[in-house]
Amino acid sequence: MWDEMYEEFWDKLEHFCAKLCRDESRAEDLTQEVFLKALMNRSLIESFNARQCKAWLFATARNLYCDQVRRAAKERELMEALLPDGDEEPADETASAAVGLSDLESLMGTLTPADRMLFELRYTEGYNASELGEMLKLPPGTVRTRLLKIRTKLKDELLEE
Incomplete structure (x- = not known):
């Protein structure tokens, strides 16, 4: 077949x-x-x-x-949030290039292990909310809500620095 x-x-x-x-x-x-x-x-x-x-x-x-x-x-949205107004986008379009690898690691270190895993599965591995929901036995809406809270926390941490 x-x-x-x-x-x-x-x-x-x-x-x-x-x-x-x-x-x-x-x-x-x-x-x-x-x-x-x-x-x-x-x-x-x-x-x-x-x-x-x-x-x-x-x-x-x-x-x-x-x-x-x-x-x-x-x-692109994350990159725009990471860069101050008027700065040009770096040639390497990764968050680690914009913030610096050590800064990115310390930023990710502010997350709980569960939140970090969820964030990395979504934005590094590329799983969508439905797939993550199946893996974690959660409704996709709950996964999206948790991801929104994680992104908000990371953005707030960046703006404080």
Whole structure:
């Protein structure tokens, strides 16, 4: 079944992803990520007919792309919060480049171990609120609320310094 699914949908899905990303290498990465998600949800995929499988693959591609765009926007927002007005963005677009690695470590040290883990899983590993909720046995809304409180605490700590 997997070989057939790959043969039938890979090119179509990669073309769809290329239209979304407007970048061939990102499109290929996104397509691979979709098929990895499909493998992780094997029992669900195996219950689908070909039409449902196609719909699931394309919807997953769109959702993963939207997650990437949201993540990039959040990273830009964090960078803007870290930089004083009028400063140019550093060439390396990471929080550690803006604040300094030791400052970032001390900032992260203000979080409880549970909050630090949640923050890193979301913003470093890229898990979304639903996935984190499943891992932690929490509703996604609770995860989002905790993440908001963590971001607010980090921002407040930065503004105090």
